[in-house]
Amino acid sequence: PSSKLPDIGTSIFTVMSALANAHKAINLSQGFPDFNCPAPLIELVHAYMLQGFNQYAPMAGVPKLRENISLKTEKLYGYLPDADTEVTVTSGATEALNAAITAVVKTGDEVLLLEPCYDSYAPVIRLCGGVPVYVPLALPDFSVDWDLVKRRISTRTRLILINTPHNPTGAVMTKQDMDMLANLLEGTDTLVISDEVYEHMVFDGQQHYSALQHPQLRKRSIVISSFGKTYHTTGWKIGYAVAPAPLTAELRKMHQFITFSTPTPLQMALADFLEEEAHYLQLPDFYQAKRDFFLEQMKGSRFELIPSAGTYFQLAKYNNISDEYDLDFAKRMTKETGVAAIPVSAFYHDKTDHKYLRFCFAKGEETLQAAAEKLVRL
Ligand code: PMP
Ligand code: GLN
Secondary structure, X not given: OOOOOOOOOOOHHHHHHHHHHHOOOEEOOOOOXXXXXXXXXXXXHHHHHXXXXXXXXXXXXXXXHXXXXXXXXXXXXXXXXXXXXXXXXXXXXXXXXXXHHHHHOOOOOEEEEEEOOOOOHHHHHHHOOOEEEEEEOXXXXXXXXXXXXXXXXXXXXXXEEEEOOOOOOOOOOOHHHHXXXXXXXXXOOOEEEEEOOOOOOEOOOXXXXXXXXXXXXXXXXXXXXXXXXXXXXXXXXXXXXXXXXXXXXXXXXXXXXXXXXXXXXXXXXXXHHOOOHHHHHOHHHHHHHHHHHHHHHOOOOOOEOOOOOEOOEEEEEOOOOOOOXXXXXXXXXXXXXXXXXXXXXXXXXXXXXXXXXXXXXXXXXXXXXXXXXXXXXX
């Protein structure tokens, strides 16, 4: 049969994790914590399962979870979305992204993507008949060149997809960035998907600026987050989308035929757990300490590391060590050095190689120390 995505292979995260496992390498490639989620959260899931919360959840999500997402949004971003009409619980941010893109992109629509970008965006756009239009982020700090964005906007631009804090670079958008975006889109009917799955991981006293905080932007935005990142539960696959009611209605039409609904006991437990803001409020310090520990351990290495501003990823430039293509270097490092990382070319449609690897520092100190010991010898 002819393929609908002939150029798409297995995701780089699967490839590198499998290679790490095959060579018993320390896996700093695919982004996931190597420590457990909070024990009380597991106990809540267990309790809800025993109480019989094991059947379909409401299609849009358990009401209490949607209400608590709304309340959290108001507390953090000064905007209270309507839990009934503007909040949808999905099976991970991946499903939210799929439902959001599928809900709005029609054949021939252009969608602006800022590269490097996460791997799930473009394939879904293409499956909808949309045309990804790529705008490179500006080196060396991977900031947005809004003039360039402006030049790539056309009458066919249906959507622009942004991601802050940014995977893989750790760059964080400022209020000024959001103002620029809002001004560019003024008077158009272009929509925004804002992927904010790392919203609670911003460092050095900076604040995450959500599209939901911006009165103009939130009217045209679908904002997506993920409990996998916030609660160290990437395997639970629960995320959500916040969008104005008419957009939410369209997104839910997709959601109801992708998964219909998301596991009930996990939603019930997260609904309770979300009331304890202490967990997410300590995440910046928690992850900044890990970033700084890794940077400290990497002192003296020939990798060039500029401290990540957000996410649990750290870029490292390796051109002092090798001039190999980043995928080749990453594979050889996994096999010979025993540490796996993600080659950043995987986040460019044309596999542009700027000689960066992405390391995930959502790991225990022993793991980070053992990895750094190997990497400083390169
Ligand atoms: N967007 C970005 C930028 C991500 O890094 C990830 C997770 N790696 C996702 C979306 C998907 O999140 P989830 O695991 O909740 O589907
Ligand atoms: N988001 C994770 C990362 O960037 C990977 C998720 C996946 O494996 N699909 O590493």
